[in-house]
Amino acid sequence: MFKSQQRIPDEYILMSEQERDERIRAIKAKLGPKLVILGHHYQRDEVIQHADYRGDSLKLAQLAAQEKEAEYIVFCGVHFMAETADMLTASKQKVILPDLGAGCPMADMAEIEEVEECWKLLKAKYNQEIIPVTYVNSDAEVKAFCGRNNGMTCTSSNALKIFKKLLGEGKSILFMPDEHLGRNTGLEWGLGEQDILLWNRKNPGEVKLPETAPRLILWDGFCTVHQRFEPQQVDEVREKYPDVKVIVHPECSHDVVERADLSGSTDFIIRQVTGSPAGSVWAIGTEINLVHRLAQENPDKTIISLNENVCMCVMMNRISQPHLLWTLENILKGKIVNQIKVEEKITAEAISALNRMLDISK
Numbered sequence: 001m002f003k004s005q006q007r008i009p010d011e012y013i014l015m016s017e018q019e020r021d022e023r024i025r026a027i028k029a030k031l032g033p034k035l036v037i038l039g040h041h042y043q044r045d046e047v048i049q050h051a052d053y054r055g056d057s058l059k060l061a062q063l064a065a066q067e068k069e070a071e072y073i074v075f076c077g078v079h080f081m082a083e084t085a086d087m088l089t090a091s092k093q094k095v096i097l098p099d100l101g102a103g104c105p106m107a108d109m110a111e112i113e114e115v116e117e118c119w120k121l122l123k124a125k126y127n128q129e130i131i132p133v134t135y136v137n138s139d140a141e142v143k144a145f146c147g148r149n150n151g152m153t154c155t156s157s158n159a160l161k162i163f164k165k166l167l168g169e170g171k172s173i174l175f176m177p178d179e180h181l182g183r184n185t186g187l188e189w190g191l192g193e194q195d196i197l198l199w200n201r202k203n204p205g206e207v208k209l210p211e212t213a214p215r216l217i218l219w220d221g222f223c224t225v226h227q228r229f230e231p232q233q234v235d236e237v238r239e240k241y242p243d244v245k246v247i248v249h250p251e252c253s254h255d256v257v258e259r260a261d262l263s264g265s266t267d268f269i270i271r272q273v274t275g276s277p278a279g280s281v282w283a284i285g286t287e288i289n290l291v292h293r294l295a296q297e298n299p300d301k302t303i304i305s306l307n308e309n310v311c312m313c314v315m316m317n318r319i320s321q322p323h324l325l326w327t328l329e330n331i332l333k334g335k336i337v338n339q340i341k342v343e344e345k346i347t348a349e350a351i352s353a354l355n356r357m358l359d360i361s362k
């Protein structure tokens, strides 16, 4: 959820990068195991170099939960990720987001009031069982909604397992908030386009509901980064690099995914690229910081972005080194800034949605 970030003192912005680096390292050494810094794969190099762990959102939240000694967990990612970390850690542990303005546009596309309205209309129309499933890239309130309505969360790694289980049992799914991950997964499972209904969150009255419940109802949200990849970019890169392998994230639209060689989560992309033989050529359809880092760390391969120009997650990039240092220096002074705290009832319901996912994806 977008919140406004207070202006941080100018000294943090004017300071040299080297001084900020040194100060961050000194604070880490001083706080030792009391402090854990988590860095999402899409973070800038200047930030992620200070992370104790790198990973995707759920992996980082689970790692935070294992760090029982840590009093301060600084999450270099976006708001919903810090919420999940707070829900999975003990109440005495403090989860901090260095810039409160770092929200996820996709998560913000599913507001709880709109979700409740959709559910009311679906329940009034259909007797068939519909299970709400939300991608972990969603607000805690939406996860809690799924938890109290017999639903669950999913990640891009386990979405297919969740769909197999629910669709295989003959149930319908309301999938939020990413239309593309939902469609890609539904089609991969074997649904046809005729089995899928696209919701209209701003004008729900305009959705024409068929007589029987569709197998898959898709929320009309999207990732502002992955939505920018286009099918002709795949054709162009194949023309330029005949041996290229194209790998994309399933938050890309279906026409991009079906033209690519491979599609999968951030971790899947990293494993495929790093595990490939020297000399391999890759065009990657995901956030640019990760693509550039993979290129730097694998100099024996040619690694390019499917779209060099526009694919940075602006919100992830709000987490800057000045904000990280400002957060840490406040901890040293005994002042906690930007703590992310989810209320207890929401936490309990959201955790039940997360646990149902974990049970199915074992």
Ligand code: SF4
Residues within 6 Å of the ligand: 042, 078, 103, 104, 105, 106, 107, 137, 223, 224, 225, 226, 287, 313, 314, 315, 316
């Ligand atoms: S990359 Fe997409 S899904 Fe991830 S935080 Fe940015 S907008 Fe949200």
